[in-house]
Amino acid sequence: SYINNLIIYDKEDFIIKIKKRNWEQKDIDYWQQYYISMTTLKMFNVLPISHYSVNGYIELADSYAYSYEYYWENDIFRRKIYQPYSIKKKWINNGGKVVQGEGMLPKSGDLLIITSSLKDVMTLYELGYTAIAPTSETSFVPEKYFEKQSSRFKRKLLFFDSDETGIKRSIELSEKWNIDYILIPRENDKDPKDISDFVKQNGKNSAEKIIKQTLSAKL
16 A cells, blocks of 8 residues: 555554644634534543654644544554545544444443444534444444443444435444434535534534434434
């Protein structure tokens, strides 16, 4: 793979290292668009970074660059670099079988939402919902892990992006696991396709209403 021409790095055996930097006002403003607070970012182990390396190749990070810090698995520290405004390197990921948001789950609960990204997990957390996400849009949480959650949560629900890929995955996984899915209603391509973008465009109160309406339609 060409280190400098890859749009998405997503490989389990990559060694990704980071150099942290201090939080700045621009970072706070960026995440606040999605109603994600500094407190929540710290709880979910999100760090601002100035540099990162992939298998020893050191790169200067974008002005807006963050590391999602996961945990050790198979002698590799798992993390995901997120550079929201980068064209070539928006995501760099060695997450493997990591479940994003797992560390913040309660021991039990009424509802567990499986969504598309950690950003959506954190927005849902701010809205009062418990959620997890696989490490990439093309993967799903490990099957054994997913099955175990039935003893922790009374109900599980899929909440992926309202685009062609997300809808297709929702239908496939809903049929495979016999669980419901919900989607953000969209009238055209300009409408937000996930809950974090919905909050950004329409505000927290509208997001709370749309989730309650969509959930009640599934009960």
